[in-house]
Amino acid sequence: MLKYSRQRESIKNFIMQRSDHPTAETVYMGIRKEYPHVSLGTVYRNLSLLAELGEIRKISVGDGPDRFDGNTSPHYHFFCKECGQVIDLAMDSIDHINVIASHRFGGRVEGSVTHFFGTCPECLAKEISSKSS
Amino acid sequence: MLKYSRQRESIKNFIMQRSDHPTAETVYMGIRKEYPHVSLGTVYRNLSLLAELGEIRKISVGDGPDRFDGNTSPHYHFFCKECGQVIDLAMDSIDHINVIASHRFGGRVEGSVTHFFGTCPECLAKEISSKSS
DNA sequence: CATATAATAGTAACTATTATCATTATTGGA
DNA sequence: TCCAATAATGATAATAGTTACTATTATATG
Numbered sequence: 001m002l003k004y005s006r007q008r009e010s011i012k013n014f015i016m017q018r019s020d021h022p023t024a025e026t027v028y029m030g031i032r033k034e035y036p037h038v039s040l041g042t043v044y045r046n047l048s049l050l051a052e053l054g055e056i057r058k059i060s061v062g063d064g065p066d067r068f069d070g071n072t073s074p075h076y077h078f079f080c081k082e083c084g085q086v087i088d089l090a091m092d093s094i095d096h097i098n099v100i101a102s103h104r105f106g107g108r109v110e111g112s113v114t115h116f117f118g119t120c121p122e123c124l125a126k127e128i129s130s131k132s133s
Numbered sequence: 134m135l136k137y138s139r140q141r142e143s144i145k146n147f148i149m150q151r152s153d154h155p156t157a158e159t160v161y162m163g164i165r166k167e168y169p170h171v172s173l174g175t176v177y178r179n180l181s182l183l184a185e186l187g188e189i190r191k192i193s194v195g196d197g198p199d200r201f202d203g204n205t206s207p208h209y210h211f212f213c214k215e216c217g218q219v220i221d222l223a224m225d226s227i228d229h230i231n232v233i234a235s236h237r238f239g240g241r242v243e244g245s246v247t248h249f250f251g252t253c254p255e256c257l258a259k260e261i262s263s264k265s266s
Numbered sequence: 267c268a269t270a271t272a273a274t275a276g277t278a279a280c281t282a283t284t285a286t287c288a289t290t291a292t293t294g295g296a
Numbered sequence: 297t298c299c300a301a302t303a304a305t306g307a308t309a310a311t312a313g314t315t316a317c318t319a320t321t322a323t324a325t326g
Contacts, residue, residue: 003272003323024314039275044314046273060195062246063283065313078240091234097227097247104223106254107211113195114230114247121239136292136303157282172306177283179304196314198282267326274321283311290305296298 008046010034012070015047015056021067021077021086059086061115080120082127089116141179143167145203148180148189154200154210154219192219194248213253215260222249 010031015022022030028043047068051058057069059077067086069077076089094114102109119127143164148155155163161176180201184191190202192210200219202210209222227247235242252260 001272001324005273005322007274037275039277041276041315042274048315062193076234078234078238078242080240081243089234090237092236094227094230094233097230098249100227101209101211101222101224101249103225105211107213107257108252109211109249110214110251112247112249114245116231116234116242116245118243119241124240134293134303138291138304140305170306172308174284174307175305181284270323270325272321272323275319277317279316280314282313285310286308288305288307290303292303293301295300 005046007031007035007038007042008049010038011043011046012050012055015050015068016070018070019088021059021069023065023067025065027068060113061086077115078120079115079117080123081117082119082123085120087120138179140164140168140171140175141182143171144176144179145183145188148183148201149203151203152221154192154202156198156200158198160201193246194219210248211253212248212250213256214250215252215256218253220253 011027014027014030024040024043024047027047028038028040031038031043047056047058050056051068054072057072059067059069061067061079064084071088074093076091076094078087078089079085080087097114098109098112101112144160147160147163157173157176157180160180161171161173164171164176180189180191183189184201187205190205192200192202194200194212197217204221207226209224209227211220211222212218213220230247231242231245234245
């Protein structure tokens with residue numbers, strides 16, 4: 001049975017009002033302003049719980065800490081190799097790749113995770129301006 | 134300047150003759166039969182080096198240890214939720230998703246990583262046979 | 267208001283991986 | 297073949313990220 005906790009509410013609010021996919025550490029730093037005695041364990045525990053409840057999404061990167069996303073609607077993520085930031089990618093659904101994967105496969109494809117990477121708009125602008133000068 | 138090492142050769146051979154995408158720990162256990170005093174650090178160092186050289190591929194899963202693949206030709210991986218094994222997925226290229234992602238995006242999409250998950254053929258067979266009985 | 271129990275803070279423990287460093291192995295030249 | 301230069305090693309410590317433990321506190325329910 002789930003009981004309310006102010007810390008959990010604060011954690012959820014923090015995630016919801018950000019669009020930069022913060023890490024557990026960032027959430028910890030952020031809510032310490034409101035709850036100076038909050039424990040990092042509490043942050044991890046609640047982030048996992050909220051993700052299980054489907055209220056937030058957990059983004060597992062290859063290396064580096066996991067990130068969390070308050071936007072649970074289907075969308076994709078772009079990882080910038082230059083600055084390391086993770087940004088949302090507005091694009092048409094590519095769910096058909098699951099059908100392609102199922103085609104000659106004897107198992108059951110239940111889903112897939114796709115991450116895009118490259119150079120983000122900001123870093124690309126910097127790159128172009130430094131080359132033209 | 135790169136120097137030969139028997140340990141590295143053994144590690145590479147081990148990876149090459151397997152198709153189950155072993156972890157560093159599995160490689161370590163495997164080559165200890167030939168080199169009982171090999172260090173886990175040596176295994177990690179060489180797996181990273183071989184991956185950098187493009188001789189093997191590193192597969193980063195969301196959670197759990199990284200896996201390594203001796204097959205460097207382009208292909209996809211399927212993660213079974215039931216038994217945890219990682220198997221190759223023979224399917225047509227889905228590189229066009231990078232074009233889709235680029236469409237309304239101001240940055241430069243240089244690539245993407247896609248992992249499929251669900252129930253593998255073996256686990257699916259078990260599931261069906263247990264239901265029909 | 268009392269009881270049951272979920273959640274917490276603080277901390278230890280854990281997993282996967284990387285770094286350090288003295289010693290050993292490999293390599294290319296005399 | 298020997299030697300010097302240096303890459304690689306084994307052993308171990310250190311690190312990052314996360315989970316587990318436990319006594320105490322907060323929440324919910326009758």
